[in-house]
Amino acid sequence: MDKIKVLVAKPGLDGHDRGAKVVARALRDAGFEVVYTGLRQTPEQIAAAAAEEDVDVVAMSLLSGAHPHLFPAVVKLVREKGMKDALIIGGGVIPDGDIPALKEAGVSEVFTPGTPTGDIVEYIKAHVKK
Amino acid sequence: MSNEKIQAELDQYNASVEKAVAKFPLRGNVPEKGLYTPLDIDMTPEAYADKIGFPGVYPFTRGVQPTMYRGRFWTMRMYAGFSTAKASNERYRYLIANGGTGLSCAFDLPTQIGYDSDDPISEGEVGKVGVAIDSLADMQILFDKIDLGKVSTSMTINAPASVLLCMYIAVAEKQGVSMDKLRGTIQNDILKEYAARGTYIFPPRPSMRLITNIFEFCSKNVPLWNTISISGYHIREAGSTASQEIAFTIADGIAYVDAAIKAGMDVDAFAGRLSFFWNAHNNVLEEVAKFRASRRVWAKVMKERFGAKKPKSMMLRVHTQTAGSMLTAQQPNNNIVRVALQTAAAVMGGTQSLHTNSKDEALALPTTESVTIALRTQQIVAEESGLADVIDPLAGSYYVEAMTDRIEKEAWEYIKKIDDLGGAVAAIEKGYIQKEIQDSAYKWQMDVEAKKRIIVGVNKYQVEEEPPKGLLKVDASVGIEQSKRLADLKAGKTVPDYVAVGMTEGRNNDDVKAALAELKTAAQDENENLMPHILKAVKTYATLGEICNTLRDVFGLYEAHVSL
Numbered sequence: 001m002d003k004i005k006v007l008v009a010k011p012g013l014d015g016h017d018r019g020a021k022v023v024a025r026a027l028r029d030a031g032f033e034v035v036y037t038g039l040r041q042t043p044e045q046i047a048a049a050a051a052e053e054d055v056d057v058v059a060m061s062l063l064s065g066a067h068p069h070l071f072p073a074v075v076k077l078v079r080e081k082g083m084k085d086a087l088i089i090g091g092g093v094i095p096d097g098d099i100p101a102l103k104e105a106g107v108s109e110v111f112t113p114g115t116p117t118g119d120i121v122e123y124i125k126a127h128v129k130k
Numbered sequence: 131m132s133n134e135k136i137q138a139e140l141d142q143y144n145a146s147v148e149k150a151v152a153k154f155p156l157r158g159n160v161p162e163k164g165l166y167t168p169l170d171i172d173m174t175p176e177a178y179a180d181k182i183g184f185p186g187v188y189p190f191t192r193g194v195q196p197t198m199y200r201g202r203f204w205t206m207r208m209y210a211g212f213s214t215a216k217a218s219n220e221r222y223r224y225l226i227a228n229g230g231t232g233l234s235c236a237f238d239l240p241t242q243i244g245y246d247s248d249d250p251i252s253e254g255e256v257g258k259v260g261v262a263i264d265s266l267a268d269m270q271i272l273f274d275k276i277d278l279g280k281v282s283t284s285m286t287i288n289a290p291a292s293v294l295l296c297m298y299i300a301v302a303e304k305q306g307v308s309m310d311k312l313r314g315t316i317q318n319d320i321l322k323e324y325a326a327r328g329t330y331i332f333p334p335r336p337s338m339r340l341i342t343n344i345f346e347f348c349s350k351n352v353p354l355w356n357t358i359s360i361s362g363y364h365i366r367e368a369g370s371t372a373s374q375e376i377a378f379t380i381a382d383g384i385a386y387v388d389a390a391i392k393a394g395m396d397v398d399a400f401a402g403r404l405s406f407f408w409n410a411h412n413n414v415l416e417e418v419a420k421f422r423a424s425r426r427v428w429a430k431v432m433k434e435r436f437g438a439k440k441p442k443s444m445m446l447r448v449h450t451q452t453a454g455s456m457l458t459a460q461q462p463n464n465n466i467v468r469v470a471l472q473t474a475a476a477v478m479g480g481t482q483s484l485h486t487n488s489k490d491e492a493l494a495l496p497t498t499e500s501v502t503i504a505l506r507t508q509q510i511v512a513e514e515s516g517l518a519d520v521i522d523p524l525a526g527s528y529y530v531e532a533m534t535d536r537i538e539k540e541a542w543e544y545i546k547k548i549d550d551l552g553g554a555v556a557a558i559e560k561g562y563i564q565k566e567i568q569d570s571a572y573k574w575q576m577d578v579e580a581k582k583r584i585i586v587g588v589n590k591y592q593v594e595e596e597p598p599k600g601l602l603k604v605d606a607s608v609g610i611e612q613s614k615r616l617a618d619l620k621a622g623k624t625v626p627d628y629v630a631v632g633m634t635e636g637r638n639n640d641d642v643k644a645a646l647a648e649l650k651t652a653a654q655d656e657n658e659n660l661m662p663h664i665l666k667a668v669k670t671y672a673t674l675g676e677i678c679n680t681l682r683d684v685f686g687l688y689e690a691h692v693s694l
Contacts, residue, residue, distance in 0.1 A: 013239035013255050015328015018368045018455075021568050022575045024694050038692035039328050042251070064239055065604065069254025095493060096597035113459040113492050114588045116579050 003033040004128055006057040009046045010039045011074055014064035019092065023059065026117035032057075032124070043070060047077035050086060056128050058086055059120075060107075063093040072105035079106070085129040091115065136169055158582025166528035171535070173526075181426065182531070185480075185521050187441075189429035191422050191534070192522035193480040194445040199518035203231075204476075205483040206508045207284060207449065211236030211261035212495045213604045214612070215271035216627070218261040221498075222276060228502060229509055233283040233314075234485060235272070236260035237294070242329040244290040244678030248613040256609030259495070260286075264616055265673045267628040269297040270304065274631050278302040282313035284359070284449065284483075289331035291318035292340050293677050296665040299352070304632060315356035315405055315449070318344060321382040321554055322361050324688065325563045326368040331678060334555050336685035339656060341386060342393040345400040347661035356405040358386060359449060365563075366409035367455045369571020372416055373537050375409060376424040377544030378554075378563050380431060384545070385554040387436055397436045401443035410476035410484075411453045412468065418524050419533030421448070421479030426534070427541050450481040459492040460587040462598055470507050477517045478524055484508055494601040561693045568694075619671065637671035645670045646680045653684040 008024040010017060017039060028034045035053050037046060050058050058078055060071060071090050078086055090102065091111035099110045108127060111120055131139075143165070172181075183189065186196030195201075208225050210233075211218045222233055237260040240252035246264050247256045256262045263269055278301060287294045295316050299309050320337040323330040330337070341358065348357045362379035370378065383404065390400055408424065411417050428446040432438040452472035457465040466489050476484050486504040488496035496504065512518050524530040544566075551557040558564070577583040584590045618625045622636040645667040652658040667677050 013243055013245075013251065013329075015239075015323070016368075017328065018571050021694060022369075022572055025568075025572050026575070028694070034694070036692065036694045038690050040690075064255060065258035066239075066254035069606070093493065095601060114585075116589075117575065118579065 003031060004057065004124060004130065005033040005053065005055045006059055006124070007035050007037065007050050007053055007055040008059050008061065009037045009041055011041055011043060011046060011060055011062055011070040012064060012066045013040060014062055014066070015039055016063040020061035023061070023091070023117055023120060027121060030121040043073035043077050046074050047081050050078050050083060051081040056087060056130055057124055058088045060090040061092050062090065065093070067092065067094055067102065068098060071102050071107050075106035087124065087128050133169060136167055140167055140169065158577060166532055168528060170528050170532040182525060188433065188444060190425040190445055192525055194425065194447055198480060198521040200521065203512045203518060204481050205232040206230050206505060207232035207234045207483045207485055208501060208505055209234040209236050209286065209451065209485045210501070212602065213257040213261065213608050215261055215263065215268045219272055219274050224498065225505065228505055230505060232483060233281050235283065235285045237287055238262045239329070241674060242287060244331050244674055246616060246673050246675030247609055248616045249675055253609065256612055257604045262608070262612050263294065263674065264612065265619060265671050266297050266300050266668050267619065267625070267631070267633050267671060269301050270631040270633065271627065273301050278305055279307040279311055284315040286317045288317050288320055288323050288329055289337065290674060290678055291316040292344055292661060292664050293668065293674055295344065296661065296668040299665060300669050309352045311354070312352055313354045315359050317361060318358045319361045319382065321385060321558060322364055324558045325365065325378065326567060327364040330688045332681065332685040333688045338389045340660060342390045343659045343661055345390050346395060347659055348403065349400050355403065357400065357403050359405050359407045360386065361407040363407050363409045363451050365567060366411060367453065368567045369574055370567045371570050372411065372420045373540035374544060374566055374570060376420060376427065376537070377541040379406065380427055380541065381545050381548040381554040381557070383428065384431060388553070397438050398440045398443050401432060401438055402440060406446050406448040408448050408450045409453050410450045410472040412456050412472065414471055414475040415530055416533060417475035418478045419530050420537050421481070422534045423537040423541060426538055447482050449483040450476040451485040452476070452487050454487050454491050457487060457491040458585060458587050461593065461595065462489045462492070464587055465489040465491060466503055469504060470511070473507055473511045474515070474517055477511055480522060490598065490601055493598065497600060497602050559691065561691050564691065564693060616673065620673065641670040642672045642676070645672055646676060649677065650680050650684060653681055
């Protein structure tokens with residue numbers, strides 16, 4: 001079976017990439033293929049990268065409080081690329097109260113501060129459509 | 131006791147505890163040795179004079195001021211800013227009324243990256259991590275009823291630091307305060323943006339030009355202003371070790387001094403106004419050693435490498451912030467305790483200025499209640515703990531002196547490596563600094579997951595808890611309202627909120643256009659100092675976005691080095 005392929009993405013202007021890089025590396029160590037977008041990605045750029053790389057998972061990291069706008073925008077554009085099965089997840093500084101709206105917008109799970117990387121690996125393995 | 135006798139007694143001690151030690155449970159991440167003795171340090175009078183010495187005297191290991199906190203506590207400078215300029219102004223006045231002794235401005239991401247609030251890229255980001263400042267008018271609101279002749283203000287702004295500084299100067303002028311009286315700091319440290327923080331705009335060369343323009347302009351016109359806050363805080367937050375924090379920062383400092391000298395300045399003309407920014411992390415004793423080592427390293431760099439003559443040029447003056455990354459979303463009240471310990475570390479380390487994080491740091495910007503506790507933490511340490519009453523109290527500790535020496539040694543090794551790579555700019559372009567930080571960050575996370583490093587409430591002593599209530603929220607209306615104000619400003623109309631702070635007429639768009647054209651021409655000439663041109667543009671109420679877009683046209687954009 002092909003490796004699970006994950007796009008780790010940093011939407012918006014937020015420059016905090018410690019978490020994104022740690023998660024990316026942990027996913028790689030767990031046997032996934034990982035592509036990291038780098039900083040300052042617009043939702044359009046993320047969707048384009050997801051399609052181009054033909055990923056199974058889009059994993060967004062955001063700590064700037066702009067998630068209510070940016071996460072749903074990414075979901076919408078990824079789906080518009082025809083990627084209806086891509087698993088879309090997020091993490092960062094996201095208050096618990098904001099999570100239901102994100103899930104409703106199509107983010108399957110949100111991983112908040114303190115989550116062990118193993119939990120993310122297991123979640124992806126359990127929910128990815130391949 | 132002679133060294134031989136100490137060694138003999140130490141051997142006896144080690145033998146006597148060997149059995150017990152073998153039975154100790156394995157705790158991760160503790161130092162190899164639990165006990166330090168005179169054998170671990172060189173404490174002859176010569177070594178004391180050479181390496182430790184006296185506060186205010188080279189190499190400043192014991193502190194940069196001769197009497198440190200005996201005369202005056204560190205500046206209690208709480209980083210603040212969110213939502214609108216009006217809301218932030220209220221917070222600043224609250225902090226001053228409650229004993230804050232210096233201001234510190236947090237700007238939102240669009241402002242930090244030189245975008246107006248109505249730029250498409252700003253959507254969802256306006257006012258979220260700091261205050262939105264689009265023009266001089268917003269700055270007038272921000273400092274309404276605050277006398278810029280009486281406060282010192284630190285502004286965490288990097289790529290567009292020149293613009294915000296000019297706005298500050300312009301506000302002060304309207305208050306009748308001349309720029310030679312202004313006290314404060316701009317962070318203005320682009321290298322760490324490339325390496326660890328991410329709010330860059332332009333490539334390195336024009337960015338260094340802007341920075342050296344600021345050094346030169348301020349040395350002549352704003353002599354009480356700290357032109358840069360060479361930062362390690364963010365490098366540490368990104369995951370580096372303590373030694374890496376000071377080494378990479380000092381390497382950045384070397385690059386700035388080099389650039390200024392190449393631009394024709396005499397080192398003693400600007401070096402006295404360079405300042406630094408350290409992290410106050412959890413390991414109290416290691417942090418104290420780090421602070422002391424950093425002063426010793428910088429002093430030597432300035433004296434031996436750059437031939438500085440004035441003692442002020444060799445002093446590492448530092449602002450500190452308690453480590454945000456060490457605060458947890460779980461059981462947030464525990465963070466109050468963490469911040470108190472981190473404060474103790476910063477104070478024993480000899481910081482000149484301190485920001486303490488609030489307990490809700492992992493979740494949101496501080497509420498009034500939580501920021502008050504953070505400020506009181508500083509006041510309690512200052513007034514009640516005794517730690518401010520003796521200068522460099524941990525000097526002479528076998529452990530702390532040994533740690534100071536060890537961190538100094540490790541810092542020199544990293545600085546040499548970076549020199550061999552061609553300096554900090556080259557090291558960043560090659561991804562060296564980023565990789566070191568990343569490797570340290572990954573090791574940290576793996577240690578936490580393996581429970582070699584315990585974080586209370588996260589991987590030990592966890593509880594089921596309700597999500598916290600009453601967190602500060604900045605909603606989308608902030609961006610929408612600000613965009614409306616901007617639209618009117620750009621159309622040359624008056625704006626009621628701006629009229630209230632003295633902008634009684636709409637801006638003259640011809641003046642704006644002319645000023646931006648002049649700025650563009652000046653930017654194209656590498657020998658031209660851009661500060662007077664930016665100041666002129668700012669005074670026409672040209673927006674931050676308009677000014678930065680003009681500079682983008684000339685300088686281009688930084689292409690980040692993406693590596694995993």
